[in-house]
Amino acid sequence: MGDSLSVVAVALVCVTTVAVGGLGLRLSRRTSDFYVAGRTVSPRLNASAISGEYLSAASFLGVAGLIYDQGVDLLWLPVGYTLGYLVLLVMVAAPMRRSGAYTLPDFAEARLGSVLVRRLAAVLVVAIGWLYLVPQFQGAGLALALVTGAPAWVGAALVAVVVALAVGAGGMRSITFVQAMQYWIKLTCLAVPAFVLLALWARSGGGLPPVTESWWTPFAPRSADDHPVYRTASMMLALCLGTMGLPHVLVRYYTNPDGVAARRTTTSVIALLGLFYLVPPVYAVLGRVHLPSLPPGVRSDTIVLELPERVVSGVSGDVLTAMLAGGAFAALLSTASGLAMSVTGVLHQEFLRPRLSRLTGGDAFGFGGFRLAAVVAVIVPFFVARHVEQIGIATTVGFAFSLAAATFAPLLMLGVWWRRLSRVGAVAGLVVGAVAATSAALTTFVFGPMGGWPGALLANPAAWCTPLAFATTVLVSLATPTSVPRDTARLMVRLHTPERVDLARSRIPE
Amino acid sequence: MTASFHVPTAIVVAGAMLLLGLGIWVAGRGRRRGFLSTVDRVTYSTLHTASLASRHLADGLTPDAADRAGRHLLTILGASSVAICDTSGLLSWTGPGGDHHGKDAHDHASATRTSGAPTVLGSDVVTCSDPDCPIRAAVTAPLVADERVVGTLTAYAPAASAGLARATGELARWVSAELDVAELGRARTRAMEAELRALRAQISPHFIYNSLGAIASFVRTDPPRARELLLEFADFTRYALRQGGPFTTLAEELRNVERYLVLEQARFGDRLQVSLLIAPEVLPVRIPYLAVQPLVENAVRHGLAAKEGVGHVTITASDQGSEAEITVDDDGVGTSPEAVQQVLDGVSRADSVGLGNVDARLRQVYGDEFGLVVETAVGAGTKVSFRVPKYAPGVHAE
Numbered sequence: 001m002g003d004s005l006s007v008v009a010v011a012l013v014c015v016t017t018v019a020v021g022g023l024g025l026r027l028s029r030r031t032s033d034f035y036v037a038g039r040t041v042s043p044r045l046n047a048s049a050i051s052g053e054y055l056s057a058a059s060f061l062g063v064a065g066l067i068y069d070q071g072v073d074l075l076w077l078p079v080g081y082t083l084g085y086l087v088l089l090v091m092v093a094a095p096m097r098r099s100g101a102y103t104l105p106d107f108a109e110a111r112l113g114s115v116l117v118r119r120l121a122a123v124l125v126v127a128i129g130w131l132y133l134v135p136q137f138q139g140a141g142l143a144l145a146l147v148t149g150a151p152a153w154v155g156a157a158l159v160a161v162v163v164a165l166a167v168g169a170g171g172m173r174s175i176t177f178v179q180a181m182q183y184w185i186k187l188t189c190l191a192v193p194a195f196v197l198l199a200l201w202a203r204s205g206g207g208l209p210p211v212t213e214s215w216w217t218p219f220a221p222r223s224a225d226d227h228p229v230y231r232t233a234s235m236m237l238a239l240c241l242g243t244m245g246l247p248h249v250l251v252r253y254y255t256n257p258d259g260v261a262a263r264r265t266t267t268s269v270i271a272l273l274g275l276f277y278l279v280p281p282v283y284a285v286l287g288r289v290h291l292p293s294l295p296p297g298v299r300s301d302t303i304v305l306e307l308p309e310r311v312v313s314g315v316s317g318d319v320l321t322a323m324l325a326g327g328a329f330a331a332l333l334s335t336a337s338g339l340a341m342s343v344t345g346v347l348h349q350e351f352l353r354p355r356l357s358r359l360t361g362g363d364a365f366g367f368g369g370f371r372l373a374a375v376v377a378v379i380v381p382f383f384v385a386r387h388v389e390q391i392g393i394a395t396t397v398g399f400a401f402s403l404a405a406a407t408f409a410p411l412l413m414l415g416v417w418w419r420r421l422s423r424v425g426a427v428a429g430l431v432v433g434a435v436a437a438t439s440a441a442l443t444t445f446v447f448g449p450m451g452g453w454p455g456a457l458l459a460n461p462a463a464w465c466t467p468l469a470f471a472t473t474v475l476v477s478l479a480t481p482t483s484v485p486r487d488t489a490r491l492m493v494r495l496h497t498p499e500r501v502d503l504a505r506s507r508i509p510e
Numbered sequence: 511m512t513a514s515f516h517v518p519t520a521i522v523v524a525g526a527m528l529l530l531g532l533g534i535w536v537a538g539r540g541r542r543r544g545f546l547s548t549v550d551r552v553t554y555s556t557l558h559t560a561s562l563a564s565r566h567l568a569d570g571l572t573p574d575a576a577d578r579a580g581r582h583l584l585t586i587l588g589a590s591s592v593a594i595c596d597t598s599g600l601l602s603w604t605g606p607g608g609d610h611h612g613k614d615a616h617d618h619a620s621a622t623r624t625s626g627a628p629t630v631l632g633s634d635v636v637t638c639s640d641p642d643c644p645i646r647a648a649v650t651a652p653l654v655a656d657e658r659v660v661g662t663l664t665a666y667a668p669a670a671s672a673g674l675a676r677a678t679g680e681l682a683r684w685v686s687a688e689l690d691v692a693e694l695g696r697a698r699t700r701a702m703e704a705e706l707r708a709l710r711a712q713i714s715p716h717f718i719y720n721s722l723g724a725i726a727s728f729v730r731t732d733p734p735r736a737r738e739l740l741l742e743f744a745d746f747t748r749y750a751l752r753q754g755g756p757f758t759t760l761a762e763e764l765r766n767v768e769r770y771l772v773l774e775q776a777r778f779g780d781r782l783q784v785s786l787l788i789a790p791e792v793l794p795v796r797i798p799y800l801a802v803q804p805l806v807e808n809a810v811r812h813g814l815a816a817k818e819g820v821g822h823v824t825i826t827a828s829d830q831g832s833e834a835e836i837t838v839d840d841d842g843v844g845t846s847p848e849a850v851q852q853v854l855d856g857v858s859r860a861d862s863v864g865l866g867n868v869d870a871r872l873r874q875v876y877g878d879e880f881g882l883v884v885e886t887a888v889g890a891g892t893k894v895s896f897r898v899p900k901y902a903p904g905v906h907a908e
Contacts, residue, residue, distance in 0.1 A: 041791065100905070102832060102900040103832070103901070106901040109903055113903075176791055254791075254900065255790070255791050345832045349832050370831065447520075482562070482565075
């Protein structure tokens with residue numbers, strides 16, 4: 001009974017995503033009530049869309065699971081996820097919008113006028129996108145396995161197929177409305193069961209969770225050679241600076257009509273994310289109340305899905321579980337399709353189209369190339385996810401953020417705020433940051449988690465990779481003043497001048 | 511796996527391998543360089559310095575370019591200082607002595623400027639009261655672009671040797687060639703700009719006559735409407751005749767299409783039915799300005815003027831990932847594909863309101879794969895569509 005309800009909820013979410021992605025949400029109006037100005041995406045709608053796309057399986061399942069597992073230190077995690085937007089707001093949101101860049105490689109090219117930097121940025125976008133897709137597939141496997149008992153790869157395969165179909169069908173038309181809707185679905189699906197469970201807990205006397213001292217104590221070491229302060233600081237740095245480098249986040253900023261709207265959007269995003277992140281800690285604490293220790297065969301990542309049937313018996317428990325399963329799948333699909341869309345776009349534009357058109361001697365492939373790119377974009381992380389099952393969702397997400405923080409954060413922040421950034425400096429920073437962060441992630445993926453300082457440094461590489469990349473970029477730029485792009489000053493003026501200021505000299509006065 | 515694996519050892523081994531690889535690479539580079547003979551190396555370094563200098567000369571003779579290029583020219587000449595002047599004054603001084611010799615540099619070059627021939631000045635002319643100053647002689651050679659002396663290159667040294675005179679002359683000739691190339695580049699940019707300007711906005715005269723005629727018909731019967739229409743007409747012409755950059759946003763362009771349609775509806779009344787399907791995501795996309803309006807005008811004229819009864823025009827803008835697609839569709843009389851082909855090829859200009867023009871501008875800005883796509887047949891209506899990348903280098907709305 002419970003299984004079938006959850007399956008229905010998951011199926012409903014999947015079918016909706018494919019249908020909306022394929023057919024597109026078409027709005028038609030007659031000329032009489034057609035005003036273009038009123039049709040631009042409002043900052044609030046765009047903020048819902050960004051939040052919908054941003055809140056992934058890691059947020060929905062992983063954060064609650066981690067707090068449940070590791071205690072109050074991990075309350076920093078939702079803070080960090082939200083803080084990333086504050087940095088984005090203050091440092092890059094408006095200038096980025098004014099640059100007219102649609103993707104990170106576009107910005108790299110616009111700022112530095114170099115094809116090499118563009119290529120590097122494209123490779124990194126694909127790498128970060130894949131690294132971030134892996135935990136989505138892992139989460140899908142876990143969620144479906146828990147609610148239906150299917151093997152883990154079924155859920156991952158389901159999400160992979162749905163995403164490939166939705167992206168390949170029509171490039172997710174009218175995606176803003178879909179993603180905005182997804183945010184409210186997720187919030188409802190997570191918040192309603194939380195309130196029900198909270199009410200039941202309060203009625204039953206509101207007993208405190210039976211937890212160990214170290215669960216409550218901030219920065220309590222988990223083992224003798226654990227470094228909790230470093231771990232937390234590095235994670236915060238990765239989340240703060242990594243958000244701006246996530247490919248699917250930046251794309252949404254293009255939809256803002258101007259820089260002011262971009263800032264307003266970000267403010268709303270911070271509010272919406274803050275609202276959402278109030279809920280996962282509730283699940284973690286309630287989990288500790290009702291499940292003092294993890295039942296055998298259950299991972300902490302799935303504690304949210306496990307909880308309702310432990311507390312509420314019968315149909316209402318099944319309904320709550322179905323809601324959470326549906327919400328988790330909405331989270332998975334919206335983030336995964338946004339990421340897959342970005343990765344597909346870059347794969348197609350930078351790598352496949354030039355080769356295909358050379359092969360066919362023209363644009364014979366057309367949209368076929370885009371579909372091929374969509375399949376490639378989904379298949380690679382699917383197989384990676386199959387091979388790193390023992391690594392937690394939040395760890396993989398952490399690596400995606402670390403890689404973004406170590407590569408795009410220096411490029412974007414220095415690109416926007418430092419006029420002496422040179423092409424060689426940017427390339428050096430990207431390469432150093434990427435090599436450092438990737439080797440840390442690969443070591444952990446291949447050899448598994450380690451203890452002591454090497455383990456801490458490798459599992460949370462942002463705290464040393466990011467300063468290293470910044471320093472490399474700055475020093476190499478200072479050493480190569482001749483490779484500073486010549487029109488830097490003009491570009492800087494454009495990035496930092498509000499749109500209302502009229503820079504054009506010759507115009508018929510209004 | 512982790513159990514049988516000693517991590518610190520692995521890190522040390524990996525680090526050692528990396529260092530070893532780096533060492534081999536560096537040694538290989540060193541050895542490869544070692545095969546060059548001295549002459550080869552001198553040639554190579556001179557050519558390299560010259561290529562560094564030529565990059566700065568791409569903008570022509572400006573103080574900034576002269577200053578950056580001067581450093582490399584000084585390296586090539588091996589003189590004490592190098593001064594570059596244009597016809598009106600000193601552009602840059604590289605090397606010591608600029609504080610007291612800089613003001614004379616333009617005068618030192620005056621003979622070369624008038625004669626166009628290199629001159630050598632000894633210590634009788636290049637006087638200096640500072641005993642430590644190495645500048646006692648000067649060699650000046652003309653910089654010639656387009657068969658005109660546009661500036662001079664002066665090398666200052668303790669003595670004017672024949673070698674220095676010859677080297678300065680040759681170097682000045684090389685700089686002149688670079689300046690000619692820069693001039694060519696600028697000419698090409700100007701030609702492209704002129705072509706773009708020629709391709710710009712061509713509002714059809716028909717539209718002006720028809721709109722004014724329609725407005726005139728309302729002046730007596732419905733003066734407020736006539737006034738409204740006149741204001742729309744004023745806004746439309748202001749947009750169409752504006753002097754800004756060549757790009758605008760799709761939102762701006764669609765707003766103008768809206769004005770155009772209001773004016774056309776004054777003429778056609780209920781015979782003109784318009785629907786718009788616009789994805790809000792693509793409204794900020796930059797497009798060449800007046801890229802959509804001529805297509806709509808074409809659709810209105812072909813969808814309606816030659817047809818009995820009601821005609822529909824559909825304007826669609828959709829999000830295609832990294833591109834936006836804009837389509838104008840009508841259910842009018844259509845035309846033969848051959849005729850459209852002729853219009854797009856520029857063979858025939860008859861009966862097309864700027865279709866060829868829009869096609870040419872799109873291709874010029876975005877490349878040949880982004881031209882107009884026209885689907886039509888006699889009696890089957892016409893569908894004109896084009897794609898624009900959301901980001902293209904150098905494309906931004908003013």
